[in-house]
Amino acid sequence: MKSYDVEVWSIRKRPYKTPSYDVRWKVGDAPPLSETFRTKALADNFRAKLLRAAQKGEAFDTETGLPDSMTPAKESLTWYDFARAYVAMKWPHAAPNSRDSLNETMTLVTTQLLEDRPGRPADDVLRRALRGWAFVVQAETEDTPPVEITNTLRWVGKASLPLTTLKNPADIRSVLDSLKLTLSGAAAAAETVRRKRAVLFNALAYAVERGDLPENPVTLVKWKLPKVTKEVDRRVVVNPRQAAELLGAVSYVGGYRRARGRRLVALFACMYFGGLRPTEAVALRRPDCTLPDTGWGSLILEKSRPTVGKRWTGTGEVHDNRGLKNRPANETRIVPIPPRLVRILRAHTNEFGTAKDGRLFANERGGVVASTTYWRVWDEARHLALTPEQVASPLAARPYDLRHAALSSWLNAGVDPTEVAERAGNSVEVLLSRYAKCLDGRQDVANRRISELLGEDGGQEEEAGDES
Structure with a gap:
């Protein structure tokens, strides 16, 4: 607290064997303060500084009793x-x-x-x-x-x-x-x-x-942030035939004996047929899957298991164990899945079983599937399923691109964006802004409607008839 009400008293000599000199003063309503000096000259100098500061109109701190000009400078923090x-x-x-x-x-x-x-x-x-x-x-x-x-x-x-x-x-x-x-x-x-x-x-x-x-x-400073491209590049999106060929190629990675690729076919299928994020698929548990003998099934998503490293988790584990993206902890998301994915998951469970904690997907030792593992398998599958030109292109370059293909294909099929957003765990606004360039046919529809408005279809037919 600061105050301009300062009173400085005369120097008082203490009559001890070794004399000393006190400077006493008072700031506002705070109790009087004092400083003791070995010589009268030092006391005079200190008292003069107090008086000069008061005459200049400096505010005094009621706790230390000193003006800013006499406050010791704090050691510079690096x-x-x-x-x-x-x-x-x-x-x-x-x-x-x-x-x-x-x-x-x-x-x-x-x-x-x-x-x-x-x-x-x-x-x-x-x-x-x-x-x-x-x-x-x-x-x-x-x-x-x-x-x-x-x-x-x-x-x-x-x-x-x-x-x-x-x-x-x-x-x-x-x-x-x-x-x-x-x-x-x-x-x-x-x-x-x-x-x-x-x-x-x-x-x-x-x-x-x-x-x-x-x-x-x-x-x-006026410093310009780089622009972030939020729209999905339509070149990464595979069509149903390409997706089927890629999933088939995954099963050949590592050979039949090691089953390195076959263990992950259903994982990638969850991304394409269910629109799951890779970290959500990795965390999927069998008790959260409804897999009927016929018809549609469903997945209840609650957790994601991103690979982050032991240094950052603080638990000694490589994978974090967290809730769904952009959702409160323990909130779930229900994703309906088509019969094809139901059959794939049932076949996967029959062949590989589940991990001790109920996870559908595990490595050979039963641990959480690392991102480096499924990235390597996906890279090998692309080289098996795609042409050299396609391998060099952005087409399905990342496992995450299977999710992009799922959501854009749902929108192209005419599924209501609100329903797609609910299944994907996005807002409608984010969904449409990200996948705007992946929606096929909208330009043709717009061109046809404009032509109808301008009456150009009839004009073109007349011109064609004249030429004939």
């Missing part, structure tokens, strides 16, 4: 120390993927805010120390870092620039520009740049909240 404090604050409540993104952004910005100091470690060692140790909240039982990492982090602590450096528009712009690159120096995807910018903005908002910065530096 970016590195602030970043570690921010990570420690966010870590316990952040999802594994968010922890990964937080770690990546803090590592990237830290490498940009280092002064030129002797003994700089090699770039790969620097990145490994920051990404693997500095910005990971580890349990006390975790291994201690190697000597090379310890020395690197000690150097970073000394070389890190002050957090206040970012108050300079040129410096914050330089940091923002660095977000356009990955840690290896390659160009980052537009969505990645947006995500890292959001992490940085939130971190600096926390610095303002703590009082370390007067305002968020990101708002000081």
Whole structure:
């Protein structure tokens, strides 16, 4: 609390064996304060500073009794120390993927805010120390870092620039520009740049909240975010024949004895015939499947199991165990599935059974199917099923493209967008904006209606009759 009501009293000498001198003063309604000095000259100097500040009209802090001009300057906080404090604050409540993104952004910005100091470690060692140790909240039982990492982090602590450096528009712009690159120096995807910018903005908002910065530096510069393409490229969408050939090719991957591909045919079929996300299909449990002998069945989706890495989950598991995307925890989504997918899932269960926890899909050891596993199988299947020209094209380049093919084919078949959105777990707005370019026939319909409006069909027929 501040006050302009200041009263400074005369210096008082204490008559001890070794004399001392007290300066006493009072700020507002707070109790009187005093400072003791060994000599009268030091006491006079301190008292004179108090009087000058009061005469200048400076506000005095009622707790310390000092004006701003006499308040000791706080030790400058470095970016590195602030970043570690921010990570420690966010870590316990952040999802594994968010922890990964937080770690990546803090590592990237830290490498940009280092002064030129002797003994700089090699770039790969620097990145490994920051990404693997500095910005990971580890349990006390975790291994201690190697000597090379310890020395690197000690150097970073000394070389890190002050957090206040970012108050300079040129410096914050330089940091923002660095977000356009990955840690290896390659160009980052537009969505990645947006995500890292959001992490940085939130971190600096926390610095303002703590009082370390007067305002968020990101708002000081006009920095243009790259545009993100949200529409699905229609070139990735397979037709029913191509989808059938790809699923057939999956069954040949790895040979019959290892069954590496056959274990995953039903997984990919869930993406194409049910419109599931890959992480949703991986988490699918047999008790949540209704698979009748004839007719349509249904799937109850509740969980997703994305591959994120042990470093980020905090549980020692590679896969996160989380709810559905864009839904509250434990909320479910019911997806009707056609008879063909019902038959595929029944055949899969009969041949491979289920994992101990009821999951339909498991690797040879019963564990969760890793994204790297089904990506490798899918890549081999594309080379088996597609022509060299198609393999080089974007056609079904990713397993996720099977979901794109499912949703766009449903919309093209005339299924109500609200129903498609419900099955897909999207909003209608997002659904239509993403798949606008994948809807076939709309241009022909529009052309025909415009022609009818202009009466051009009749005119064209007359012209053709004249020529004949």
